[in-house]
Amino acid sequence: MSRRITVAVRLVLTIQSRAKFPHVYFGMTVFTVIVFRTLVPDELIPMVLPAFLFGEPGSLGVLMVAAHRYLERGERSVVAILVTPLSSGEYVSALILGSAVLPTIAAALIQAGVQGFDGRVLLIVPPLYLIAVISGSIGLVLSTMFRDFTRFLVGSIPAIMIYSLPLLAFFKLAPWWAFKWIPSDPALVVFGMLSHDAVSMPAYAGSVGLLGVFAAAAWWGAIATYSSRVRGEVEFA
Amino acid sequence: MIVRVRDLRFRYPGGAGDVLDGLDFDISEGEIFGFLGPNGSGKSTTQKVLTRILPSYRGAVKVFDKDLGSLRSDYYNHIGVSFEFPNLYEKLTAEENLEFYRGFFDVPTDEPRELLERFDLPVGDSRRVGAFSKGMKMRLVLARSLINRPKLWFLDEPTTGQDPLHAVQIRDMIRQMADGGTTVFLTTHDMTVADKLCDRVAFINDGTLVVVDTPRALKLQDHQRLVRIEYPADGGTLAREEFHLDDPASKQAFVDAIQTREIETIHTLEPSLEDVFLRVTGRGLS
Numbered sequence: 001m002s003r004r005i006t007v008a009v010r011l012v013l014t015i016q017s018r019a020k021f022p023h024v025y026f027g028m029t030v031f032t033v034i035v036f037r038t039l040v041p042d043e044l045i046p047m048v049l050p051a052f053l054f055g056e057p058g059s060l061g062v063l064m065v066a067a068h069r070y071l072e073r074g075e076r077s078v079v080a081i082l083v084t085p086l087s088s089g090e091y092v093s094a095l096i097l098g099s100a101v102l103p104t105i106a107a108a109l110i111q112a113g114v115q116g117f118d119g120r121v122l123l124i125v126p127p128l129y130l131i132a133v134i135s136g137s138i139g140l141v142l143s144t145m146f147r148d149f150t151r152f153l154v155g156s157i158p159a160i161m162i163y164s165l166p167l168l169a170f171f172k173l174a175p176w177w178a179f180k181w182i183p184s185d186p187a188l189v190v191f192g193m194l195s196h197d198a199v200s201m202p203a204y205a206g207s208v209g210l211l212g213v214f215a216a217a218a219w220w221g222a223i224a225t226y227s228s229r230v231r232g233e234v235e236f237a
Numbered sequence: 238m239i240v241r242v243r244d245l246r247f248r249y250p251g252g253a254g255d256v257l258d259g260l261d262f263d264i265s266e267g268e269i270f271g272f273l274g275p276n277g278s279g280k281s282t283t284q285k286v287l288t289r290i291l292p293s294y295r296g297a298v299k300v301f302d303k304d305l306g307s308l309r310s311d312y313y314n315h316i317g318v319s320f321e322f323p324n325l326y327e328k329l330t331a332e333e334n335l336e337f338y339r340g341f342f343d344v345p346t347d348e349p350r351e352l353l354e355r356f357d358l359p360v361g362d363s364r365r366v367g368a369f370s371k372g373m374k375m376r377l378v379l380a381r382s383l384i385n386r387p388k389l390w391f392l393d394e395p396t397t398g399q400d401p402l403h404a405v406q407i408r409d410m411i412r413q414m415a416d417g418g419t420t421v422f423l424t425t426h427d428m429t430v431a432d433k434l435c436d437r438v439a440f441i442n443d444g445t446l447v448v449v450d451t452p453r454a455l456k457l458q459d460h461q462r463l464v465r466i467e468y469p470a471d472g473g474t475l476a477r478e479e480f481h482l483d484d485p486a487s488k489q490a491f492v493d494a495i496q497t498r499e500i501e502t503i504h505t506l507e508p509s510l511e512d513v514f515l516r517v518t519g520r521g522l523s
């Protein structure tokens with residue numbers, strides 16, 4: 001990773017911590033753990049927890065990047081860093097990679113808080129991060145399409161809903177094959193495997209790999225969308 | 238030539254007409270080039286084209302002897318850009334703003350603390366930039382634009398919002414940079430700044446350059462050698478008289494007045510750059 005992207009990721013994380021994003025995440029994490037430990041019956045946890053863990057970086061990841069973007073838009077600060085050697089592609093990458101950190105940590109903490117800290121926590125970190133990258137890319141594209149946060153919120157609902165369709169299969173309301181085209185599917189496969197303590201390494205690696213391919217595609221799509229907006233001057237108009 | 242612009246045209250996406258309508262100018266090395274004109278005439282747009290924020294211009298633009306369109310991100314290692322509005326990370330301190338910013342360059346950069354001192358901004362201040370006054374934010378934007386020691390420095394209204402003391406400091410800083418070899422593209426509405434600093438000024442009106450020349454030549458263009466005096470007259474009123482030095486009779490009257498009157502003020506009446514502005518653009522300053 002280039003030095004510039006590293007600096008930009010640190011910048012993104014610093015801004016998010018000043019904007020109190022971690023506070024929100026920590027509060028949500030504690031709340032979720034308490035709900036799971038007190039309200040959810042033990043026999044349901046292996047089924048509900050993975051679905052929840054998937055949904056958390058999925059939906060919040062979209063909001064996270066968007067919230068960051070609308071903050072920066074208000075400050076007009078992006079145009080200033082784009083008159084440095086930092087390219088728009090590097091900026092977008094840093095924003096997505098940096099914004100994926102908090103949702104991943106939060107989801108891993110929820111897993112550890114509910115089921116205890118064991119090897120499963122480490123195994124879910126890669127798929128969680130990749131999902132956060134995918135949803136961050138979606139958030140970036142959406143926030144580029146909608147000029148203000150209100151319109152974004154309305155516009156992002158269909159995206160988050162499509163993204164949640166594999167949950168139907170997870171709860172056995174639809175067959176798995178129906179949703180193979182949706183990036184969240186391999187994530188649920190991984191979580192399903194992990195929660196049933198039947199981790200076959202090749203299957204795990206296959207699903208994570210597939211997720212990685214989806215993440216790379218989403219990332220590339222976000223860069224392409226954003227860069228065309230910059231080249232088309234829409235971003236600064 | 239550091240900058241060479243020929244027939245530059247630009248239209249905003251979806252805009253009705255060309256905002257820049259065929260500009261031609263050159264800027265040579267070490268020069269302070271003033272860019273003056275009414276609100277909405279295209280000054281900031283020109284700066285944005287030259288800094289590649291707006292890439293879809295038409296015409297031929299060369300910077301550092303290379304075609305602007307062919308310049309890659311390395312271009313930004315050699316230019317400094319200051320904006321007409323403060324665009325800082327408001328949740329970071331001044332020092333953090335500069336520290337992150339310098340990390341994006343591949344060339345030697347200045348120490349943030351030194352820059353803060355040079356621009357009379359608090360060093361070691363834990364306040365976030367969001368809590369700064371407008372003038373302080375603008376000075377931080379200026380400081381940031383110098384961090385990579387640019388060869389070509391773009392300034393869009395650098396003295397807006399500055400008190401007289403800081404305006405003078407900024408003026409001195411621009412002078413120092415130019416003396417050190419930096420070329421300066423200076424947009425300003427402050428005619429005193431333009432007059433005192435600029436080697437040449439260009440007046441732009443409705444996207445067209447009206448005139449490019451030295452401030453002195455522009456002021457002398459419609460110059461009449463005129464003197465005005467003020468002296469106390471009968472009944473405690475103040476009398477005011479003007480004399481044309483090119484007219485022998487008027488000149489003699491002036492000499493007589495100096496000998497016979499208790500003169501309070503005496504002024505030569507060459508036009509100011511502001512008069513030139515009003516004449517060449519046919520409008521007033523906002």
Ligand SMILES: Nc1ncnc2c1ncn2[C@@H]1O[C@H](COP(=O)(O)OP(=O)(O)OP(=O)(O)O)[C@@H](O)[C@H]1O
Binds near residue numbers: 249252277280282
């Ligand atoms: N993002 C934009 N989209 C469409 N039109 C724009 C945009 N920015 C500026 N314009 C138009 O382009 C023209 C030139 O604007 P510009 O900002 O370059 O003026 P300026 O000379 O810098 O004015 P000022 O002295 O007020 O800063 C104006 O008519 C303005 O309305």
Ligand SMILES: [Mg+2]
Binds near residue numbers: 280
């Ligand atoms: Mg302007």
